[in-house]
Amino acid sequence: MPNALSALMEEEMPTISDCLQNIKQKFIMMHNRTNLAARNKYKLQRTIFNYRLIYYLSGLLRQLKQIIKLVLLCQFILMAGSVHARQGQSSKGRRMDSLLKEFIAHKNQRTAIETKLQQQYQHSKDREWLAFTELLQLARLKNDDANLVEKFEGQVRSKYRAFPNIQARAYQILAYHYFIGEANYEKAFGFYLELEKLLEAQGPDVISDYANYCSEIASAYYKFKNYEKAIEMNKKGLPYALDKWDFYNTIGLCYGQLSKPDSAIQYLKKAVSEAIERKKHDVHRTISLGNIGYIYYLQKNFTAARPLLNADLDGAIRIDDKGLAAGSAIPLADIYLLQGKSRKADSLLRMARRYIGHSQQLERLEKFYPIRSRYHQLLGNDKLALLYRDSTIWAIKRNDSVFNSLLMMRAQQQTDMAKLSEEKIKLENYRDISRTRLWAIAIIFVLVALGLYILRRYRGRLEKEKKRIGELNRILALRQRLSADMHDDVGSTLSSISLYTHSLLMQPQNERQRSVLEKIKRNAQNAQECVGDIIWSVNPDMDLMEQIASKMRALGADLTEHAHIGFSFIETGDIASLKIEMSARRNLYLIYKEAINNAVKYSRCKHIQVTLRTTEQHFEMEIADDGAGFDGSKKHMGNGLVNMQRRADEINSKLNIITSEKKGTVIHLIFPLAGHSQY
Amino acid sequence: MKKKRIIIFDDDANRRDSLSMLLNMCADIECAGTFENASNACQQVELSLPDLVLMDMDMPQVNGITGTRDIKAVYPSLPIIIQTVLESDLNIFEALKAGANGYLLKSTSPEKLLEQLREALQGGAPMTGSVAIKVLQFFKEEPKTTHYNLTEREKKILKLLVDGHSYKMIADKSNISYFTVCNHIKNIYDKLHVNSATEAVSMAIQQRLVKTS
Numbered sequence: 108m109p110n111a112l113s114a115l116m117e118e119e120m121p122t123i124s125d126c127l128q129n130i131k132q133k134f135i136m137m138h139n140r141t142n143l144a145a146r147n148k149y150k151l152q153r154t155i156f157n158y159r160l161i162y163y164l165s166g167l168l169r170q171l172k173q174i175i176k177l178v179l180l181c182q183f184i185l186m187a188g189s190v191h192a193r194q195g196q197s198s199k200g201r202r203m204d205s206l207l208k209e210f211i212a213h214k215n216q217r218t219a220i221e222t223k224l225q226q227q228y229q230h231s232k233d234r235e236w237l238a239f240t241e242l243l244q245l246a247r248l249k250n251d252d253a254n255l256v257e258k259f260e261g262q263v264r265s266k267y268r269a270f271p272n273i274q275a276r277a278y279q280i281l282a283y284h285y286f287i288g289e290a291n292y293e294k295a296f297g298f299y300l301e302l303e304k305l306l307e308a309q310g311p312d313v314i315s316d317y318a319n320y321c322s323e324i325a326s327a328y329y330k331f332k333n334y335e336k337a338i339e340m341n342k343k344g345l346p347y348a349l350d351k352w353d354f355y356n357t358i359g360l361c362y363g364q365l366s367k368p369d370s371a372i373q374y375l376k377k378a379v380s381e382a383i384e385r386k387k388h389d390v391h392r393t394i395s396l397g398n399i400g401y402i403y404y405l406q407k408n409f410t411a412a413r414p415l416l417n418a419d420l421d422g423a424i425r426i427d428d429k430g431l432a433a434g435s436a437i438p439l440a441d442i443y444l445l446q447g448k449s450r451k452a453d454s455l456l457r458m459a460r461r462y463i464g465h466s467q468q469l470e471r472l473e474k475f476y477p478i479r480s481r482y483h484q485l486l487g488n489d490k491l492a493l494l495y496r497d498s499t500i501w502a503i504k505r506n507d508s509v510f511n512s513l514l515m516m517r518a519q520q521q522t523d524m525a526k527l528s529e530e531k532i533k534l535e536n537y538r539d540i541s542r543t544r545l546w547a548i549a550i551i552f553v554l555v556a557l558g559l560y561i562l563r564r565y566r567g568r569l570e571k572e573k574k575r576i577g578e579l580n581r582i583l584a585l586r587q588r589l590s591a592d593m594h595d596d597v598g599s600t601l602s603s604i605s606l607y608t609h610s611l612l613m614q615p616q617n618e619r620q621r622s623v624l625e626k627i628k629r630n631a632q633n634a635q636e637c638v639g640d641i642i643w644s645v646n647p648d649m650d651l652m653e654q655i656a657s658k659m660r661a662l663g664a665d666l667t668e669h670a671h672i673g674f675s676f677i678e679t680g681d682i683a684s685l686k687i688e689m690s691a692r693r694n695l696y697l698i699y700k701e702a703i704n705n706a707v708k709y710s711r712c713k714h715i716q717v718t719l720r721t722t723e724q725h726f727e728m729e730i731a732d733d734g735a736g737f738d739g740s741k742k743h744m745g746n747g748l749v750n751m752q753r754r755a756d757e758i759n760s761k762l763n764i765i766t767s768e769k770k771g772t773v774i775h776l777i778f779p780l781a782g783h784s785q786y
Numbered sequence: 787m788k789k790k791r792i793i794i795f796d797d798d799a800n801r802r803d804s805l806s807m808l809l810n811m812c813a814d815i816e817c818a819g820t821f822e823n824a825s826n827a828c829q830q831v832e833l834s835l836p837d838l839v840l841m842d843m844d845m846p847q848v849n850g851i852t853g854t855r856d857i858k859a860v861y862p863s864l865p866i867i868i869q870t871v872l873e874s875d876l877n878i879f880e881a882l883k884a885g886a887n888g889y890l891l892k893s894t895s896p897e898k899l900l901e902q903l904r905e906a907l908q909g910g911a912p913m914t915g916s917v918a919i920k921v922l923q924f925f926k927e928e929p930k931t932t933h934y935n936l937t938e939r940e941k942k943i944l945k946l947l948v949d950g951h952s953y954k955m956i957a958d959k960s961n962i963s964y965f966t967v968c969n970h971i972k973n974i975y976d977k978l979h980v981n982s983a984t985e986a987v988s989m990a991i992q993q994r995l996v997k998t999s
Contacts, residue, residue: 606804609896613811660950
């Protein structure tokens with residue numbers, strides 16, 4: 108039977124080393140697999156993050172586009188609103204214009220108009236009516252009080268900024284005042300230029316009397332011999348003018364001065380037909396005819412010129428406009444001279460001189476003197492001819508000094524300077540605003556980006572924490588599973604070994620065989636216990652010192668019971684609340700196990716007492732037996748005591764062994780708590 | 787003396803062989819059969835007529851708990867001892883509730899194994915601290931009819947078990963005999979079975995309880 112048995116055993120029992128090899132391979136494979144998984148996970152995380160970033164950015168861009176759309180919409184609404192406002196303005200302006208005309212024309216109605224205006228203001232609370240009233244005051248008093256006018260000048264720009272119509276009218280009144288009233292052409296021209304600027308800025312929709320203002324400005328330019336500008340202004344106002352006669356007429360005259368006779372005649376003919384159509388006073392027709400005649404005269408087309416100039420002269424005399432008559436008489440006289448009719452010429456010239464004197468339009472002398480000189484030249488009066496030549500020069504000089512282009516240029520320059528500086532300020536403001544806007548946008552963008560970044564970091568950190576915890580949990584679970592697997596495989600194999608050996612032991616064996624079998628069995632059992640302890644020590648449920656104490660008690664009871672030794676296990680202090688980390692608890696338990704084993708096996712004692720004491724600072728463990736004690740030198744006991752000391756050092760504990768032959772052995776361990784008892 | 791018959795359910799061939807060899811070496815025990823899984827447990831019991839069943843916990847197809855339940859449904863008085871690798875296995879308690887009479891760790895030494903088997907054959911029931919905790923918890927959580935609730939003495943014994951005392955130490959501490967302690971443990975098991983096992987089982991236990999209480 109034993110032979111068969113041993114044969115069976117040899118066949119079927121797997122070696123421990125094979126088993127262990129198997130387990131080791133499994134462990135390595137599992138380890139590799141977890142590494143790979145971790146790496147892939149990292150790659151995936153990065154990609155996910157990139158996609159997330161892109162998604163966030165595109166979301167941000169969408170938001171920005173929406174904001175820009177909103178801003179544009181707001182701008183559009185504002186513009187539309189302003190257009191509507193402007194249209195309302197112009198109808199009011201027209202009312203004011205007509206009121207002003209009435210005011211200036213009919214002196215007796217002035218107070219009535221003023222009271223009506225006051226009522227209007229009270230009713231509508233529109234400050235523009237108030238301003239208009241002030242304007243009327245100005246219109247009335249300007250000839251009396253120069254100070255008032257000056258004061259008003261300063262006000263115009265600032266006070267009436269909101270009312271462009273009032274501003275325009277004020278400029279016009281002031282310009283006219285200086286032009287006609289004080290003959291201060293420089294100042295007058297300055298105001299005309301301001302008016303021109305205002306018209307440019309506001310446009311015909313806002314300024315109700317746009318056309319008339321253009322015409323007046325054009326006349327000023329004409330007087331200052333800037334014929335191009337005159338034509339320009341007239342053409343600007345032409346589309347908005349009801350009565351286009353003055354426009355056509357002046358444009359025609361300008362073209363005449365610019366030596367463009369064809370354009371001049373074209374426009375003057377338009378003027379004539381306009382005068383007829385509009386059923387204006389005949390003098391308008393004749394004036395224009397006269398102008399055409401003058402062109403012909405300049406072209407030396409005397410046959411065409413004479414009847415036209417005659418018509419003009421007749422028309423002027425009919426309305427008793429002496430200046431106008433003089434103006435047409437002079438070229439007519441020249442024609443007669445060139446046609447040899449000196450006497451007719453002389454009478455015309457004398458009439459012209461008289462009319463010039465009466466009308467005080469001394470500028471006409473510039474045209475008069477040369478003809479008179481020619482007359483005398485033809486008659487052979489050389490001295491007189493020379494005299495009149497000198498007079499011509501004088502007249503030219505006089506005219507020039509009055510209507511000095513330089514003055515005009517200077518006025519133009521000043522306005523230009525003012526315009527430029529205004530624009531510069533505007534640009535600077537705009538630049539500042541846009542710069543601040545840009546900064547604001549940049550800062551907002553940076554803040555938003557920062558915010559997003561912080562959010563992502565925070566969320567990332569949270570997730571990282573979660574992931575870390577998940578990782579730790581997974582590692583823990585893995586470890587437990589591994590240890591369980593190992594325990595299973597290894598444990599079952601070891602158990603089988605010990606069972607087989609026990610079976611053999613139950614058979615009769617010789618001494619040598621028996622001792623060998625016993626050793627085998629003991630080895631297997633020790634191995635099993637160790638494996639069991641490892642499993643137990645990595646189990647996180649076994650944190651509490653309380654549980655360790657229970658295990659200690661169970662072990663002690665078990666060992667002593669079989670050896671028929673008395674056993675007492677005492678706990679003092681608050682052991683329940685102690686939490687000791689994994690490695691420390693393992694070491695404590697193993698020290699205890701070694702001590703108990705030694706006591707049971709070697710001391711031949713009757714009683715073992717174990718005491719566990721817990722204080723604030725430390726945890727004490729004492730194993731005392733009443734046995735024979737042992738030789739203090741460590742060599743005698745072998746590895747056991749060395750291991751105990753090593754384990755005690757690992758957990759920073761003090762180990763005392765007090766042994767004597769009579770009193771037995773006490774093994775005392777002090778384990779410090781501060782710094783250890785956290786988990 | 788007639789040998790006591792024990793059958794083994796275990797999926798590990800190694801274990802089956804070693805255990806059966808061990809049992810057969812004993813003078814008073816013999817191994818009446820080894821089976822790989824418990825799918826035909828009742829049939830196999832019927833064929834082999836054992837005095838005790840050793841049931842492994844983790845088996846394919848039908849695990850230890852189901853096997854226990856199946857057998858106990860037909861043979862309520864047949865003692866079943868569960869074998870398990872880890873003491874902290876939650877299933878142990880489930881198996882005990884299903885009617886098992888006790889459990890043994892696979893890592894117990896052969897001597898102890900035989901000792902406990904012999905005890906079980908005589909009607910005793912091995913119990914350890916970890917199971918004792920669960921028993922206490924179980925009775926605390928589920929308020930049952932007062933008939934089958936734990937007595938104070940039984941609770942105390944369980945608590946001492948939890949703290950790691952052996953039966954002998956408990957006997958010393960409580961001033962009762964070792965035999966009395968074993969009886970108490972047996973009663974505790976019965977109460978557990980009454981509350982959770984199959985009807986047939988509980989009927990049988992109820993009769994016994996009535997007799998003893």
